[in-house]
Amino acid sequence: MVKVMSDDPEDDMLGWDETVFRDEHVFEIDYVPETFKHRGGQMESLKYALRPAVRGSRPLNAMVRGPPGTGKTTAVQKLFSELRAQTDIKTVRVNCQVNGTRYSVFSRLFEGVFDYEPPTSGISFKKLFTQITDRLVEDEEVLVVALDDVNYLFYENEASDTLYSLLRAHEEHTGAKIGVIVISSDPDLEVIDELDSRVQSVFRPEEVYFNRYGEGEILDILRERAKRGFHEGVVTTNVLERVAELTANSGDLRVGIDLLRRAGLNAEMRASRTISVQDAEDAYEKSKYIHLSRNLNNLTDNEQTLVEVIAGHDGEQAGEVYSVFNDRTDLGYTRYSEIVNKLEKLGIVETEYAEIEGRGRSRALSLAYESDEVLDRLND
Template identity: 65%
Template sequence: MADDPEEGMLSWDESVFRNEHVFEIDYVPETFAHRESEMRSLKYALRPAARGSRPLNVIARGPPGTGKTTAVQKVFGELGAQTDVRTVRVNCQVDSTRYSVFSRIFEGIFEYEPPSSGISFKKLFRQITEKLVEEDEVLVVALDDVNYLFYEGEASDTLYSLLRAHEAHSGAKIGVIVVLGPEPRCHRGLGRPRPERLPPRRGVLPGVRPRGNRRHPPRTCRARFPRGRRLDRSPDEVAELTAESGDLRVGIDLLRRAGLNAEMRASRTVSLQDVEEAYEKSKYVHLSHSLQALSDSEIELLEVIAQHDGERAGDVYDAFHDQTGLGYTRYSEIINKLDQLDIIDATYTNVEGRGRSRQLSLRYEPDAVLNRLEGS
């Protein structure tokens, strides 16, 4: 039938993928290639914990999608299987306050959630440290996407509490892995924790490299597509587009969408056209990920900026205040967060007769931002 929607696509039992599960966001590969030195650094820092001592603290820094979370999950898996060390990974995009971070730690130790109300942070903290001392256990906490604690002004108090837990309760042994992006400006929010309290061991995971110095994209593609599925120049194109975006998650999403495009046209070959069409959606992976962390007032301001793209900060504030009634202090805080998230550019420019003023511009097309806000 000419109007049959399945006409021209592969049947349900046919696929261009060898294993589509590897494209899922929570997939942890059995073989973690090209991160051997970073894994050794993590294991070096955590070895004292396996012997019952307080481990070294670590900063794992690198661009999005370079394997920071996967490295932590792999090492935590080994620790949990071979030792009695307690490990807790906290997603700071979801838990972005000190109280919520310690609630996740409480859940990881006691294996049930703390009461949603009626318990102070001081009591929550004391129950955690008392349990560790009572059981003579070492705890390692990974603060994943810790940037979000900085954006909310919660990083200083959270790190202070974790790093000085042994002072609050003698005998408490807690190590911290701080997982954050590449921007050094994130460190400005540390405030109270002085340099001697910061993690002493740092690891930097390199990002995506352009042609001539890439990390074997053809082999990566072969691991995802079966033998006999010809890829033409698609791996090279995927690598170039991923390097251009600076986020490996774009490349993973791009491979999946390109494969689905090929299946929809009943092809067993992923073509350049499949890749190029897929990129029109995959290039917004970082944007979609960042929008999930925004509050209602932050979304409202982003909508205003999309409607006033490229205008001065003062004019944008007037429109935002008229719409929400919020003051300039909150407005400035949101601007700084959106800038840190790389959703907008807030750059200072010279305005004749007015001195320096910030100009607010989206890093994406306004329609792309608004469409994703409507669908979120």
């Protein structure tokens, strides 16, 4: 059993079975804080869109946009938690990084509506869709769907079909009431413009924008997180201010949360009861890559293989890279090109077009990060 820290001020060294953490879970990415600060306006806009659902009507659709680490997912999770506690509304958040096809999205909706997973094979999309809508009509329930990181559906060319099915559900199945919240973290993605015209004609969402946190807001949020996660006296004000400064440089609050946890681990490695500024600065060298790590971890095996190939053939032409990739995967050029485009949109790969004598226009592929940083995280 791990002991908490001693109250003896003379005992400034941490024992092997002691810890600086009060609750380490507070620093995990999926933790939903009890107090959600500096997003009051955005929460009110989302509540406005969903208010009709409380009355049993189909809610307004919403589009939540903003850079990574600005509180978009947490806002929706907090809102869904309130709805489940106070109403009979069904809420399902789908992580599109993991569920990147229309079928897998609706599999998660089935699970949310029926409380068990659909069969892994032998059930068509139409049947899956019909069972979901029939249950909603039978129980007279409203379903609110959040497509989190919807940009991944665009990367797989699945966004229009998925949204079309959701938005047209009430026409195909009279009485089905489904509202959609799309959440995008890709600042370059123009969600409406990229959708098929058939979807654009019915998708008129309320837009809710989450801007980057200011350094003062970051400090306020991290102070609250540190208070819950560390024992008293572990983090001083000057350390928190340095962490907030580093976090503001990255623009991603998740970097700061991860940084605090790693800084705490660094202090424990030194058997120290307090976190130093150096602990935080050392932690930043790893925490600043948290966005890269998450993107790499959510890639398929073939996508990760292409990243490895590009790392070994950095700067080479797409055709030459494909030759090596094809030897390892047997995938065709069309799928290869789709993966390259996805990796570029994720900011993992950069492409540069050039005129190649005798071959016309071609593009060179290179990693957007140092190869060692990418490969280390691929093998984590």
